[in-house]
Amino acid sequence: MSSPNEPRDPGAPDEQPGTGPGSPDSPSQPSGPDVPPYPAGTGPDTPAAPGYGQPPAYGQGQPPAYGQGQPPAYGQGQPPAYGQGQPPAYGQGQPPTYGEQPTYGQPAYGQAPGYGAPQSTARNSLGVWSLVLGILSIVLCCLVVGIVPGAIGVWLGFKGRSAAARGEASNGGMALAGIILGIVGILASLYMIISLSIGLAEYGGLDGFLQYVEDEVERQQLQAP
């Protein structure tokens, strides 16, 4: 690590695109959304490091990491850090970049447009589905039917909550509402089952209730004019 070279090398990335034979554009365009968030040293761009690494300070593997994480935030922070040559500013920006890498292990997330935003809407469908299934579990609360959408809604609601906690969804409240409504729907379905069972037991089971209904129908038909 020849860190003293870093501040003295501010012009190198800007001159490099014209002369570099390898992949010269990746370090100098931090705003490219297509740059996959490989951890430095493990991505497929690593073999190209000797290619554009004529300056020793440049080939340390930091420029690839520099081009990935949070393009808008880095693009704003870059000019003072580079122009003034302040190593603390450069060193402060990088640990969050590395620290966030493990949580975004899938390239699909790194390429999401809302990667640098605090809350993405990529997985908002979890919360919406949870809310919809929670409502439907109450609508369908007759007998066993409401338990199925209620259970799925609660499950998706918890997934939506965790997705919102990871910043992949912005509707954590909707997911919570889905969880609550799903639990209400499950309880309503269970109440229907239990109350019907108790009610049937008073008539001596299903056959007894059927007999009661038939007798009642006959009695009303006899009373009819």
Add this chain to the structure above:
Amino acid sequence: MTDVRQPAAGAGHATASRVRRGALPLALAAAAAGAATLLVVRSPYTPLSYGFCPSVLFLGVSCPGCGGLRATHSLLTGDLAAAWQANPLWTVAAPLLVVAWGVWTVRRLRGRPPVSAPTWPAWLVLVVVVGFAVLRNVPALVPYLGPAPLP
């Protein structure tokens, strides 16, 4: 169970995690198969074979699920017309649910990352089901959308 994005470390580990990921879809399929078997053996067309719909008994309205057992029985026995007369919404939705289960299971077994699906299908389902619940209780539409009376 909540984290389906398991990186495939090795062959044995990948197989073990694949078995673990496939447990939930297989459990759901087993439960559905058991319910389907019960519905085929014990016909819901027999009066009060599975009780009665409390929304009809207490509220006098048909809920969106009314006729669902009969529709499932008719679908499983190949009588599409009877299934449509019992519950047209469930006749359409049940095959879609089977397809959705298949897609979900395959993606889960392969360890694909979760999709960022749009939100409009969920709202569409809510509107369709609630609209179906309202329309099938309109007296003029009962012969078309309501559960057919027991033979």
